[in-house]
Amino acid sequence: MSQERVFSVVDPYMQPNARTMQTSESASAEARNGMSRQFSRHKQFPAHGVIFFEGDPASNIYEVASGSVMLYKLLPDGRRQVVEILGPGDLFGVPAGEVYDVSAETLTETLVHLMTRKEAENSDSMQEHMKKCLVSQVQNLHEHAVLLGRKSAHERVASFLMRFVPSRGDFTCIGPQDDVDESVVTLNMTRQEIADFLGLTIETVSRVLSDMKRRKVITMEKQDRIRVMNVCGLCHLTGKY
Amino acid sequence: MSQERVFSVVDPYMQPNARTMQTSESASAEARNGMSRQFSRHKQFPAHGVIFFEGDPASNIYEVASGSVMLYKLLPDGRRQVVEILGPGDLFGVPAGEVYDVSAETLTETLVHLMTRKEAENSDSMQEHMKKCLVSQVQNLHEHAVLLGRKSAHERVASFLMRFVPSRGDFTCIGPQDDVDESVVTLNMTRQEIADFLGLTIETVSRVLSDMKRRKVITMEKQDRIRVMNVCGLCHLTGKY
DNA sequence: CGAGCTGTTGAGGCTTCTCAAAGAAAGTGG
DNA sequence: CCACTTTCTTTGAGAAGCCTCAACAGCTCG
The missing domain is CATH 2.60.120.10 (Jelly Rolls)
Known part of the structure; x- marks a missing residue:
């Protein structure tokens, strides 16, 4: 903390x-x-x-x-x-x-x-x-x-990751450009900082990320470098659409 | 909703x-x-x-x-x-x-x-x-x-009520002026509006208010007119001090 | 290589939510 | 003005989600 x-x-x-x-x-x-x-x-x-x-x-x-x-x-x-x-x-x-x-x-x-x-x-x-x-x-x-105030832990983490995907996720989003809808995001934040930003605990952030790995929405290149395997899929987890 | x-x-x-x-x-x-x-x-x-x-x-x-x-x-x-x-x-x-x-x-x-x-x-x-x-x-x-992001339901409702108590609860607060530390607040909001402001459900807001009544921190003059019986007590429930 | 962090995973508990029903208040029309 | 409808609020029971505590794994650095 x-x-x-x-x-x-x-x-x-x-x-x-x-x-x-x-x-x-x-x-x-x-x-x-x-x-x-x-x-x-x-x-x-x-x-x-x-x-x-x-x-x-x-x-x-x-x-x-x-x-x-x-x-x-x-x-x-x-x-x-x-x-x-x-x-x-x-x-x-x-x-x-x-x-x-x-x-x-x-x-x-x-x-x-x-x-x-x-x-x-x-x-x-x-x-x-x-x-x-x-x-x-x-x-x-x-x-x-x-x-x-209104999003679940999954939606919070998904929204957080989408912040770092350039030119995707907002109303100007043009959809995937290639067949592979991937993007690598670098967080530059510890789990504690992410948790304190999202109003969660580190354990919950960690669990949600593990769950997204299991579902093949993301893979982890390093602890704070995440490859989003399916940007559109992640975007739909944000609750915004 | x-x-x-x-x-x-x-x-x-x-x-x-x-x-x-x-x-x-x-x-x-x-x-x-x-x-x-x-x-x-x-x-x-x-x-x-x-x-x-x-x-x-x-x-x-x-x-x-x-x-x-x-x-x-x-x-x-x-x-x-x-x-x-x-x-x-x-x-x-x-x-x-x-x-x-x-x-x-x-x-x-x-x-x-x-x-x-x-x-x-x-x-x-x-x-x-x-x-x-x-x-x-x-x-x-x-x-x-x-x-x-960080407050419990009780703290949220207490913080919300304190918003409407004039000149109390912030760093300029001068403490109770009389023996009776009371104040009447008029909310002008439905339970749904309060809940949607505090990131809770109407049921939770209602339960917390009932609990505060039970503990004699507040009484209700009307549904949206609440008498705070103990402003200092309520203030300490906000989590801010 | 071991110490010290940081992150992950598991088990259990607590808070809040969901669903349901009944009670209170407010609006409607005769 | 009163019965009726509608909406809002309260309360209860059970479920779900997230948190707490605890142990373990992985990385970093001396």
Whole structure:
């Protein structure tokens, strides 16, 4: 449940060779969203590194440049709910009050852009970008509420796997392109993180995956690398169609 | 599960005496958020009236002026998840794409302000207001994800009831002011709507409420009017403390 | 190679759901 | 205004799904 919380923040301004990485990453991120110019600073985090905790003073606004980040909340008895999983281009740390309402931790090695609240407030294009991100965040959270409130364990795991199959599973889905309807997904998450995202236990996640293996819907190349043998079949297990 | 979907929209511009109501409501709403001037039109809905459906073209942006609105999503087999409950001042219908991602239905008789997407985009103060609403919406959805993913039926119902106890239950809570730590809450929701919000069945909601009655945490004045006999006691059942 | 994680599998229990029936409340028409 | 219908809510019994606890397997790393 609780991870070792290793603070291993690398500040590019303090590290001799981090700056080169910063500029190269910066360029590719600009290509994605054109917002990077707005961000004054960059930080590199290792996998499973803590970016901030729920309750910390909300001083910075972050954007994922590369890698992935999860946002989660804890109940006092240790129960954890992962509320969002973010990838490149996603913003986080936009606070309603004075403190962050969630904790943020990386899943993989991650580079984030950051800026102060002040800087964000003074940039119109940043405000526009933030609004766009917030709207799609709300939409994702709506979808996730359906998953948590109304879906079975099988449907949750199926929905989770479909997240990582590119251009399949949503209304734009064009169906299988080849005879073989396969796709390999890399989760970059432990069973505990998946369980805490899906509102299940690790045992249930494990059992459902084993069951899907038995039914030949998936095979496992590594613990966190799953080959979906039948994307359409998996999609129908999500409960969405 | 599925309600009768009665479209009984009252357009103030079409109704002889709706205009007077519009202006009076408009004034009080302005006092609340100063945004009403931005909204060009108003609409009155009866209790349990449909405002729009998931998948409808997202033509308007709405603000609750008075009353309350729920946003929900349906799975094809009829399972429903109520994802948000909104009150005066809350915005909804801000779309990420071309269509609404949720359905919107009133809980009580409700007056909404509305404006087109174009109008919203051309107003800076509106953009600012939207951003504020979206940020607190995201925060509420995080909290709700914890409820749906990690809380027991008792904790969910307790959390739900605490929503309606003013100035209690959050970090600003000042504790009971009198010897009697009571509060009367009016739900304005059917058991089905509550269940669909909490990710439970009506039977479970009913059983939990009965259990709370038995334990003298609450008494019922009417089906949807509940007297909380011990606010602090109820608060400790939420799992949050 | 053994220690320490992480993940898998099994057995049993608990919570919540499903199905069913009866009771309470609200709406309808005479 | 009252009987009737319809809808909503409560309660019970049994079933199902997921969780808890426990043991084992597999991978990683010193």
